[in-house]
Amino acid sequence: MADTPGPAEPSLEEQIAAYQREFQDLDPQVEKVVSALSRLNRRMNVAYGRQTAELGISNAEWEVLKALVLAGRPYRLGPGDLAKRLGLTPAAMTHRIDRMVAEGLVTRERDGSNRVRVIVGLTDDGREKWLDAMRLASVFEEELLQDLSGEDRGKLGELLTKLLRRVETAQPDAGGRLRDLD
Amino acid sequence: MADTPGPAEPSLEEQIAAYQREFQDLDPQVEKVVSALSRLNRRMNVAYGRQTAELGISNAEWEVLKALVLAGRPYRLGPGDLAKRLGLTPAAMTHRIDRMVAEGLVTRERDGSNRVRVIVGLTDDGREKWLDAMRLASVFEEELLQDLSGEDRGKLGELLTKLLRRVETAQPDAGGRLRDLD
DNA sequence: CCTGAAGACTTCAGTAGTAAAGTTCGAAGC
DNA sequence: GCTTCGAACTTTACTACTGAAGTCTTCAGG
Structure with a gap:
């Protein structure tokens, strides 16, 4: 019809x-x-x-793994820092970490020197998952750009970087949650 | 410290x-x-x-207004169609429309010829809000691109369109919800 | 006509996020 | 060395979305 x-x-x-x-x-x-x-x-x-x-994980979990790996060895960050990097509230981070600890992707420990601080660390399993995800992602990303010449890829990267610089200077730190308006 | x-x-x-x-x-x-x-x-x-x-609305509401306006006069669409365009489930659409009706941004009517069908229509107020939002958005977007020459803007648009074409052919219709994997 | 299948929206139960209040510990002043 | 302030995380209450089940209507067949 x-x-x-x-x-x-x-x-x-x-x-x-x-x-x-x-x-x-x-x-x-x-x-x-x-x-x-x-x-x-x-x-x-x-x-x-x-x-x-x-791979049996969510995009949200992948982001956490990514932040930990990109932070470099020993792949440990506090929940607050993670929250800033991912643009989430600390509360959301607490819950996300809960789930990921339950799945064995990360560990949650108290800092020895400051017992109110918490440290989230990547497990071997978590690192493996990240590597698996990166292998898939890199294939996809290469496919995505396959119609562009090397020159065009460079140009595109350059143009996007210009835009990014513009918004980043305009919004000093929007790394926080979406609503830091007031 | x-x-x-x-x-x-x-x-x-x-x-x-x-x-x-x-x-x-x-x-x-x-x-x-x-x-x-x-x-x-x-x-x-x-x-x-x-x-x-x-403007006193949310990004989510703005998206609905946008879809209705872009559909063209008389600015009316069904919830199912709207859901597809926004990449939401019909259930989410129902709730979003509830809120927007309460705020007077859209109307919800039954289709005369087919009483199971619903039609969502833009109110004058909703159209005004959309216009206000567009004015703000167009200023922002012009600022975003201000460091690019006319030529660079064209080039950027062209390169992005190439990428888009690539993903759209790879994923025939991902307009649906995120999880049409199975 | 009555029935059964399909379509379109809504309702329900569960999940993930935000904002704000709460808790606990560390550090600085007196 | 107490006390108060502040930092860092968690808890609570609420909002929005998903997936699945439910309701109502239309349409096609017997």
Whole structure:
């Protein structure tokens, strides 16, 4: 009956056209960049979610593993620090760590020298999971960029870095939770 | 006391270096693009959240308004269709619409010809909010891209579109919820 | 007509997040 | 050496989303 079996999502081009129609004083070039960025990110998150699910972890857990590994040996950070790096509230971090300890991906210990401090450490199992995830991710990322020449990849990295610098100077530290408005 | 008052988040450069250290078979050029994309998106969402909060709505509500406006006049869509466009489950859509109806941003009616179908329509108030949000967003987006020449903006749009095309063909319709894996 | 299957939305139970209050320990002043 | 302040994590109450089950309507067949 429905002539449109999947109305679903309009294409990027249709969306740009709709913006022009509904809000004239908008630079289509700018809107194209912004819309593509946002869609791209959604798609990438879906892809990562698929991959981490394959490994039996969630994207959220993967982020924690990533932060610990990127911190470098001995792969230990406090919950507060982790929360800042992931852009979560400390409360959310507490719960996430609970789950990950239960799954054996990380350990939670009290700091010897300061008993109110907690230290989250990567287990061997956690490190293995991270490596597995990275192997999958790197294949996906290479595929994602496969249509771009080496030169284009460099250019893209450079352009994105410029944008990033701009927002980062505008929002000194948005590493915190989303609502540090007041 | 702490020599590192805000350990917070490592810079993009530090992060790339850490990846090289921890996982050698990774193209730094690729990782730079991917990391920049992900950070950029986080920052942008923070910025949008700040703006919509200024208008007394949430980012989630803004997305619904956006979908309705972009659908074109008469600015009406069913909850199921909306859910697909936003990448949510129908259940989440029901609740979101509840809130937005209560705030007078949209209306919920039964379709005359098919009484099981529901139609969500934009109110004048909702359209106003969308316009306000767009004005703020377009200023922000112009600022975001201000360091790029017209040529660079075009190039960036083109490169991002290439990536998008690649993921969209790889994942035919990920417009649905995140977990259509099984 | 009545029945059964399919579609579209809603309801329910469970999970993960935020904000704010609570707890515990360490450090600085008196 | 007590006491108070502050830092770091946890707990509590609430909000939003997912997946699955439920309800209601339409449509096709006997």
